[in-house]
Amino acid sequence: MILPIVAYGDPVLRREAKEITNEYPKLEELISNMWETMYNAHGVGLAAPQIGLPIRLFLVDTSPFADDEELSPEEQERLKDFKKVFINAEIGEENGTDWNFNEGCLSIPEIREDVKRKPEITISYQDENFNAHTETYDGLLARVIQHEYDHIQGILFTDKLSSLKKRLLKSRLDKISKGKINVDYKMRFPKIKKRR
Numbered sequence: 001m002i003l004p005i006v007a008y009g010d011p012v013l014r015r016e017a018k019e020i021t022n023e024y025p026k027l028e029e030l031i032s033n034m035w036e037t038m039y040n041a042h043g044v045g046l047a048a049p050q051i052g053l054p055i056r057l058f059l060v061d062t063s064p065f066a067d068d069e070e071l072s073p074e075e076q077e078r079l080k081d082f083k084k085v086f087i088n089a090e091i092g093e094e095n096g097t098d099w100n101f102n103e104g105c106l107s108i109p110e111i112r113e114d115v116k117r118k119p120e121i122t123i124s125y126q127d128e129n130f131n132a133h134t135e136t137y138d139g140l141l142a143r144v145i146q147h148e149y150d151h152i153q154g155i156l157f158t159d160k161l162s163s164l165k166k167r168l169l170k171s172r173l174d175k176i177s178k179g180k181i182n183v184d185y186k187m188r189f190p191k192i193k194k195r196r
Contacts, residue, residue, distance in 0.1 A: 003037045003051045004186040008108045008156070009177025011190075012049050017056045017152040019088045022130045024055070031085055031128055034059055041185035043106045045144050047151030050107050052188065056088045058148035065140055075139055082141060089125035091149055092134075094118035101143055103157045109183045111172060115160050117146050 006012055020027070030053075038046035044065065047058035065071065066080035096119040104112040120138040123145060127133060137145055147157060158169065175181060179189035 001033045001036065002040045002186060003033055004188040005037065005041060005046075005050050005106050006052050007176055007179070007187050007189045008158075008173050009190040010052070010107075010188070012052050012054055013107060013151070013156060014154045015049065015054045016154045017047075017049055017054045020055045020057065028128070031057075031059065035061075037185075038106075041106050045148040046106065047148045049151050049154075056152045057086070058089070058152060059083075059085045060144050060148060062141060062144055071140065079140060085128040086123070086145070086148070087126040087128065087130065089123055089149055089152065091121050091123050091146070093120075093122040094146075095120040096138075101140075103143075103147060105147070105157055106185070108156065108158060108173070108176060109187075110176070110181055111158070111169060113157070113161055113165065113169075115147075115157050117143055117160075121146060123149070 034046050034048070034051065037051060038059065038061070042064075044062050045058060045060045048055045061083040062079040063081065063083065066076045068076065071079070098116040099119055100114040100116055102112050103115045119142060120136065121142045122134065122136045124132070124134040150156065158166065158173065161169070177189060178191045179187070
């Protein structure tokens with residue numbers, strides 16, 4: 001089932017998400033719905049807060065990047081089959097020199113900006129079967145994971161921009177929260193007045 005994606009301005013996007021256990025109700029169905037929602041919106045990642053749930057769950061499928069000719073053949077190969085569910089994730093380390101990459105977000109449509117992030121991360125998480133993993137990622141994989149991880153920390157990519165850039169984007173962000181944009185996927189806007 002395709003779920004509406006929560007737009008910029010909704011308080012759920014600002015809350016630090018809570019850990020879950022394997023007792024979480026209908027988790028398998030939720031994960032399936034999240035994949036369907038993400039693919040419908042042409043995303044490469046989706047976090048539970050983006051569908052209104054403040055829980056530490058996100059998923060990533062970087063296969064759309066595998067055709068990017070600016071990437072090395074090795075990086076394309078790594079991205080091609082990378083599809084994972086991350087539950088209760090914690091990033092332990094971020095290493096290397098910050099690098100810029102143009103990011104967007106399904107909750108903030110029509111805005112893309114260069115964001116600085118570390119090129120390598122070590123992350124501990126549980127998969128959909130609650131098996132524990134600790135893995136190190138670099139390059140574009142690390143970046144996509146960091147972006148989704150930020151969502152479960154209550155952080156948006158726009159928070160990482162300069163104060164000047166934030167001021168320049170303020171009116172566009174306000175329009176998004178009021179639903180004054182054209183998107184080709186279902187969204188829930190926090191500032192649309194309910195009709196009585």
